[in-house]
Amino acid sequence: MNFTKTIMTTASAALISSAAFAGSHMSMEMTIVSWGGAYSASQLKAYHEPYSAKTGVTILNDDSSSTAVAQLRAMNEANNITWDVVDVEAAPAMQLCDEGLALEIDPDTMLAPAPDGTPASEDFGDMLVSECFIPQIVYSTTFGYRTDLVGDNPPDSVCAVFDTKTYPGKRSLFSVPINQMEWALLCDGVAKSDIYDVLATEEGQDRALAKLDTIKGDVIWVSSGSDTPQLLADGEVIMGATYNGRLFSLIEEQKQPVAMIWDGQVMDLDGWIIPAGLSPERQARALDYIMFATDTQRLADQAKYISYGPARASSAPLVGKHADLGIDMAPHMPTAPENLSRAFLMNYDFWADYRDDLDAKFQAWLAK
Amino acid sequence: MVNSSPNSTLLSADGTPLKKSLSRSLRQQKIRALLLISPLLIFILVAFIMPIVSMLSRSVENDLVSQTLPATVSAIQSWDALSGELPDELVYKAFAQDIQNAAKVKVHTKVALRLNYEKSGIASLFKKTARKAKKWDMETDGPFKEKLIKVHKGWGEVEVWQIIKTHSPRYTSGYFLNAIDMRKTAEGADFQPEDKTILIKLFQRTLVMSLIITFSCILLGYPVAWLLANLPMRQANLLMILVLLPFWTSLLVRTSAWKVMLQQQGVINDILVQLSLVSDDARLIMINNEIGTIVAMTHILLPFMILPMYSVMQTIPPSYLRAAKSLGATNWTAFWRVYFPQSIPGIGAGSILVFILAIGYYITPEIVGGTKGVFISNRIAYHILKSLNWGLAAALGTILLVAVLILYWTYDKIVGIDNVKLGG
Numbered sequence: 001m002n003f004t005k006t007i008m009t010t011a012s013a014a015l016i017s018s019a020a021f022a023g024s025h026m027s028m029e030m031t032i033v034s035w036g037g038a039y040s041a042s043q044l045k046a047y048h049e050p051y052s053a054k055t056g057v058t059i060l061n062d063d064s065s066s067t068a069v070a071q072l073r074a075m076n077e078a079n080n081i082t083w084d085v086v087d088v089e090a091a092p093a094m095q096l097c098d099e100g101l102a103l104e105i106d107p108d109t110m111l112a113p114a115p116d117g118t119p120a121s122e123d124f125g126d127m128l129v130s131e132c133f134i135p136q137i138v139y140s141t142t143f144g145y146r147t148d149l150v151g152d153n154p155p156d157s158v159c160a161v162f163d164t165k166t167y168p169g170k171r172s173l174f175s176v177p178i179n180q181m182e183w184a185l186l187c188d189g190v191a192k193s194d195i196y197d198v199l200a201t202e203e204g205q206d207r208a209l210a211k212l213d214t215i216k217g218d219v220i221w222v223s224s225g226s227d228t229p230q231l232l233a234d235g236e237v238i239m240g241a242t243y244n245g246r247l248f249s250l251i252e253e254q255k256q257p258v259a260m261i262w263d264g265q266v267m268d269l270d271g272w273i274i275p276a277g278l279s280p281e282r283q284a285r286a287l288d289y290i291m292f293a294t295d296t297q298r299l300a301d302q303a304k305y306i307s308y309g310p311a312r313a314s315s316a317p318l319v320g321k322h323a324d325l326g327i328d329m330a331p332h333m334p335t336a337p338e339n340l341s342r343a344f345l346m347n348y349d350f351w352a353d354y355r356d357d358l359d360a361k362f363q364a365w366l367a368k
Numbered sequence: 369m370v371n372s373s374p375n376s377t378l379l380s381a382d383g384t385p386l387k388k389s390l391s392r393s394l395r396q397q398k399i400r401a402l403l404l405i406s407p408l409l410i411f412i413l414v415a416f417i418m419p420i421v422s423m424l425s426r427s428v429e430n431d432l433v434s435q436t437l438p439a440t441v442s443a444i445q446s447w448d449a450l451s452g453e454l455p456d457e458l459v460y461k462a463f464a465q466d467i468q469n470a471a472k473v474k475v476h477t478k479v480a481l482r483l484n485y486e487k488s489g490i491a492s493l494f495k496k497t498a499r500k501a502k503k504w505d506m507e508t509d510g511p512f513k514e515k516l517i518k519v520h521k522g523w524g525e526v527e528v529w530q531i532i533k534t535h536s537p538r539y540t541s542g543y544f545l546n547a548i549d550m551r552k553t554a555e556g557a558d559f560q561p562e563d564k565t566i567l568i569k570l571f572q573r574t575l576v577m578s579l580i581i582t583f584s585c586i587l588l589g590y591p592v593a594w595l596l597a598n599l600p601m602r603q604a605n606l607l608m609i610l611v612l613l614p615f616w617t618s619l620l621v622r623t624s625a626w627k628v629m630l631q632q633q634g635v636i637n638d639i640l641v642q643l644s645l646v647s648d649d650a651r652l653i654m655i656n657n658e659i660g661t662i663v664a665m666t667h668i669l670l671p672f673m674i675l676p677m678y679s680v681m682q683t684i685p686p687s688y689l690r691a692a693k694s695l696g697a698t699n700w701t702a703f704w705r706v707y708f709p710q711s712i713p714g715i716g717a718g719s720i721l722v723f724i725l726a727i728g729y730y731i732t733p734e735i736v737g738g739t740k741g742v743f744i745s746n747r748i749a750y751h752i753l754k755s756l757n758w759g760l761a762a763a764l765g766t767i768l769l770v771a772v773l774i775l776y777w778t779y780d781k782i783v784g785i786d787n788v789k790l791g792g
Contacts, residue, residue, distance in 0.1 A: 099474075364563055364564050366739040367566055
């Protein structure tokens with residue numbers, strides 16, 4: 001039924017366009033949703049500008065990624081989808097896919113192969129965590145600290161956050177259970193591989209909160225990725241958690257006396273989804289954009305502007321120097337071998353199950 | 369009107385009874401008036417009333433379960449949820465059929481998310497089962513009881529089936545119970561475990577802090593309004609601009625400015641340390657807590673208090689105070705017995721405005737409130753935008769709306785809404 005419908009629409013669209021426009025039957029305007037700030041700026045330089053130059057398409061930007069799932073759900077209910085391509089993290093992408101709000105992607109036909117001919121499915125490999133998700137970058141949530149406030153004993157482990165004796169002063173953490181609970185258990189002596197098993201039990205959850213209790217009075221709880229860099233720059237906190245790209249910009253671009261703790265960095269993916277239910281012309285345009293913007297060179301290009309690692313294996317060797325600063329970007333990637341060895345992988349399935357429950361607990365604990 | 373017998377009915381120029389023609393022209397006037405306001409009326413109805421009603425109705429709607437799992441819902445009605453035993457094969461078979469159908473059209477995750485609010489783990493239980501169930505043949509692959517329990521041991525738990533049964537009716541009180549830190553179980557309404565209670569606390573905090581903010585606004589606003597009303601025109605105008613200037617500045621800018629002022633390495637703490645009033649390692653914590661929210665919101669809402677007060681005070685003739693004093697009243701008595709009672713309507717109007725605005729405030733507590741200074745609206749925003757539990761968000765919103773209406777009603781009973789003046 002759907003298939004016939006698609007064929008018929010495509011056929012009629014082809015007929016109309018060959019008769020009237022004699023051109024492509026892709027829409028010439030698209031709305032791309034992303035996170036705003038430096039991140040959107042890097043996408044503008046690496047993807048949007050070259051794509052517009054090549055095709056003449058007008059790209060409109062909407063910085064609504066942080067509420068994308070809620071908005072796509074509302075658009076779907078209202079039957080009026082105004083977005084063409086949406087930048088989201090892996091977990092929301094899975095949720096959108098599960099709810100049928102995102103288009104399923106066949107990597108080998110819809111995404112560009114690597115320059116040496118390796119099909120996209122192999123080039124992205126494990127990063128393809130959902131049928132609808134087109135991975136773009138690997139980012140991590142990790143800690144930065146003030147180099148001038150830690151004396152001659154700079155922290156090297158994520159557990160320095162819980163060590164208020166050696167490192168007195170405030171620290172900033174996100175006011176959500178995700179990541180904070182894992183770090184607490186990790187520093188309470190739970191092995192990395194056991195963390196989610198422990199966290200699935202009532203005792204494990206209490207244990208994580210008890211560990212966080214030991215530093216509760218020393219924590220400034222933040223809700224957005226821009227808070228910690230600000231707090232670090234003002235000297236309000238001695239160390240704090242945020243996204244590695246924000247810390248890079250604080251350290252290298254704004255030259256603040258801050259350094260990073262890569263240990264215990266929690267890696268996550270960010271990428272594109274195409275909303276389900278677009279008109280054929282808009283969908284064709286979105287797919288064409290995706291094919292262009294996620295090829296090997298384009299992903300490597302984005303790393304010139306922001307320190308997030310490209311999601312394709314074939315892009316890594318092409319990562320060069322920062323466009324303005326001229327520094328080598330490869331060691332600043334969360335995926336750089338030295339940083340990767342100390343990383344911690346987030347378990348998406350666990351959080352899909354436990355997020356609501358643990359969030360209620362976490363908020364109740366915060367308010368105590 | 370004294371003589372109303374048909375013979376003596378007054379007639380208008382065209383011969384119709386005057387009463388009839390009068391009512392006709394009145395009706396025409398009414399229709400014309402209605403037509404004139406109809407664009408606004410329709411706009412309010414479509415853009416304001418309807419969305420609110422449809423959003424609030426989500427707080428009781430619950431047709432997702434019965435729509436996605438129709439066979440299960442009807443089969444499970446005959447099962448006694450409190451028997452402590454698992455339902456029989458009939459229910460399992462109905463469920464296998466339902467989940468297979470749902471998986472084919474990809475609607476199983478919605479109901480999984482809905483039930484996951486009640487018990488963590490149901491989301492993955494449904495997803496895993498749906499993946500397997502897609503391949504089953506309904507005729508030959510039974511019995512499904514063993515089969516489902518083999519897919520996931522969750523299907524061998526009575527609690528999972530109790531949850532499905534408890535949440536199968538089309539309308540539910542579950543969201544409202546959740547909103548007051550309770551939950552709906554097979555045995556009836558029950559309290560949430562203590563380590564998950566947060567919402568009542570937030571409601572209380574929202575009310576208490578909104579009251580504190582309102583009183584701070586009265587204390588700070590009253591003298592300013594008095595000056596505005598009593599200074600010579602020139603100075604009063606200047607003062608008025610000073611009151612209005614922050615009013616015209618972006619809310620976010622003002623809130624962020626308070627961050628710079630109040631933080632531990634901020635302007636106020638720096639000055640206090642330089643004056644040696646506070647030692648460097650004991651800087652005051654004035655932000656990311658209740659103080660931050662109260663200070664920032666009092667500042668932001670102050671104009672809403674000052675302006676109604678000012679417009680009421682302007683109408684109080686200064687001669688009353690002079691008369692009181694000439695009759696022997698002290699300055700204080702003259703103010704307290706003569707001036708203040710006449711300014712109460714302004715305080716009332718300002719208080720209602722400030723309080724109702726404060727109770728629903730969201731962005732300022734989010735930025736300066738930390739964890740101790742956030743309001744119930746921050747939680748509503750979380751459930752709308754992040755957890756996507758719109759039912760709970762709607763229930764919280766309804767409670768907030770009803771609370772405001774009750775307060776308004778009490779205010780009307782105690783002070784009287786006729787005593788509220790926004791001007792003249």
